[in-house]
Amino acid sequence: MTSDGPGRAQSGESARAKRATSTDVARLAGVSRATVSYVLNNAPHQKISDATRRRVLEAADALDYWPSAQALALASGRTSLVLCLWPAALAGRHLGIRMSTMTRHLAKYHLTLVTHWLGKDSESALDVCKILNPVAVVSYVPLSEEETTAMRTAGADVIEVVVGGSREDNSGVWLGEESTGEAQARYLAEAGHRRLGYAYPAAARLEQFARPRLAGVRQACRELGLPGPQVLTVPPTPEEAAAAIHTWTSGARPVTAVCAYDDEMALVMLAGLRENEMRAPDDLSLIGVDDIPACVLTDPPLTTVRIDVPAHATEIARKIVHALSGDQPWSPLTDTCLAVVERGTVRRQGDRRTAR
Amino acid sequence: MTSDGPGRAQSGESARAKRATSTDVARLAGVSRATVSYVLNNAPHQKISDATRRRVLEAADALDYWPSAQALALASGRTSLVLCLWPAALAGRHLGIRMSTMTRHLAKYHLTLVTHWLGKDSESALDVCKILNPVAVVSYVPLSEEETTAMRTAGADVIEVVVGGSREDNSGVWLGEESTGEAQARYLAEAGHRRLGYAYPAAARLEQFARPRLAGVRQACRELGLPGPQVLTVPPTPEEAAAAIHTWTSGARPVTAVCAYDDEMALVMLAGLRENEMRAPDDLSLIGVDDIPACVLTDPPLTTVRIDVPAHATEIARKIVHALSGDQPWSPLTDTCLAVVERGTVRRQGDRRTAR
DNA sequence: CTGCGTAGCTTACGCGCGTAAGTTGAACCT
DNA sequence: AGGTTCAACTTACGCGCGTAAGCTACGCAG
Secondary structure (H helix, E strand, O other): OOOOOOOOOOOOOOOOOOOOOHHHHHHHHOOOHHHHHHHHOOOOOOOOOHHHHHHHHHHHHHHOOOOOHHHHHHHHOOOOEEEEEEEHHHOOOOHHHHHHHHHHHHHOOOOEEEEEEEOOOOOHHHHHHHHHOOOEEEEOOOOOHHHHHHHHHOOOOEEEEOOOOOOOOOOOOOOOHHHHHHHHHHHHHHOOOOOEEEEEEOOHHHHHHHHHHHHHHHHHHHHHOOOOOEEEEEOOOHHHHHHHHHHHHOOOOOOOEEEEOOHHHHHHHHHHHHHOOOOOOOOOEEEEEOOOHHHHOOOOOOOEEEEOHHHHHHHHHHHHHHHHHOOOOOOOOOOOOEEEEOOOOOOOOOOOOOOO | OOOOOOOOOOOOOOOOOOOOOHHHHHHHHOOOHHHHHHHHOOOOOOOOOHHHHHHHHHHHHHOOOOOOHHHHHHHHOOOOEEEEEEEHHHOOOOHHHHHHHHHHHHHOOOOEEEEEEEOOOOOHHHHHHHHHOOOEEEEOOOOOHHHHHHHHHOOOOEEEEOOOOOOOOOOOOOOOHHHHHHHHHHHHHHOOOOOEEEEEEOOHHHHHHHHHHHHHHHHHHHHHOOOOOEEEEEOOOHHHHHHHHHHHHOOOOOOOEEEEOOHHHHHHHHHHHHHOOOOOOOOOEEEEEOOOHHHHOOOOOOOEEEEOHHHHHHHHHHHHHHHHHOOOOOOOOOOOOEEEEOOOOOOOOOOOOOOO
């Protein structure tokens, strides 16, 4: 038995039916192609008798007809595609929820989301845009002025660059990376901490996220009248984390709490604390970003800032749909896509010991 | 200053240049459209004078002309797209490398990879296929017979379903999920273990991966003459892991080593061991799959099976390119996309204590 | 001087579609 | 009887492209 199970690759020889065109439907229904088109698109000002309409619909059904997206795109000058540009270096675990949320939301408006992965240089971004000719682009990669204008001439009406902009650039709308930093700092301040540290990642690929997050911490400190955070670059090894922790805690004005760039950084910090025979939160408070599953497994479990990814993704999708419809000014549905998950690594003012 | 920074969404009003068509180029060069086409495509049997050729090339350059992918697709009947279907539930951290590897490899052959994210049900898979009309589909989601044939009539010449097939289905080619399970079991057997456990995940979304991995362990046990693994479903909490560990280790014929579905499962197991005041590898050996960064941070560091993702991705891309060219039978470049990373959680036969 | 091959183009068609602009014949009004 | 209206269609065009087929003028053999 040589049936084609899944996993088999086949070249095109297999006798497969060609897809039916509207001409085929017209022939089968015994009408002109135009009539078919009018019926299937419910053309508003065309009079089609019920009998004819039914014949056309039956013929289309019998032939399993669907219109060619390419022909549609050529004729109308626009596709129904939304292109998402994503940097390969950043494949985190929220990606799936983020993408499927956007996919579903856009699908309600008959828009199809596809993702293209970019390497170090975003060279292929423009090529892909030319090939797909999407109506909108949402980019998680910084885009140069030239690239955006080139994409616009390539047909992309709406271009959203999610990453790297400042708050004002985003029309005061939504969650930038800064917000996570702000949330960390505000929470620590509210817990009574005044001298903060920031654990900055060593990997260059994280720069574009780390920089705005740190900026958010700085901004919050400024607004709250706290001294700026003491920033240390922490490579991902327990030993180097231990050294950084020593620096933070041993000065004349020691840091009492550290904002970690993300949860993985915080995990490394926890290992560094062990290395120094110290413990969170008694010797140093710690807060991460992301709420990865491992957060609940550590001892003590890690306090962190959770990004409400579905909410954020929905906001972006909504903004795109809105911009495509192109009427009233945009207003966000929510501006709080963030929440602090309180667990065991931040000591609150007044606590002597923290409960296990 | 109201310049359009990144992060701004714009609707289409901005006076942007329309893209140039080959008609524009023809007009500027003072020739017919056909001549333009012949020049730009280096038509083999057409005689074009050098002067004309140069004028056309200059005009195309001046207008920044590129052919419309939609028109090309309509005229030729095929696109240069490869569609990758990915289940949103499975966004792991290797995704970036996997995708960019495939993207780069396919780009060498002027194929563009785009990814579409599927939710629980793969309902939209076919729609996307109809919209994009890709030459090939590589799916990480199981596809029904109807779906594959429908995709073929939609124009996809090559369809690769990476997941879920058995070894034979994949034309004896490459790495299925089974292989990771096999590698775990073989390694443990070689280290002297004879009674193995398998820590099966509780989350339903992991079923499609867990099942073949477990099948691989079973297969290896059979081939090595070992009793089959004692399978326990382990929810992701330390307490429940501790209970499972108790079951494994306390019988008349206790298990001495456990294959964890993946590293996260192994991490939970480690927490469960702590809960029981036990330790790997002295009380129980443990091996994961994936080699996530956290592996080196645990105490002891986690022994695991690493998937050589770039190699695997390249194999898939090569297979697709090969199938599209459609000549000689396919042969893989490598069949070992797996490696065991030996760290501290597997006790080798003869060791009394394991070195830290 | 006529015929012919050929370099160097142009004209024409089809890919599959939406849709504007006809066309036809029956019903209705004067 | 002759004109008008209108339902129910069909014909024709363009979107941007590749490419088959046709066309023209020039050089050259007979």
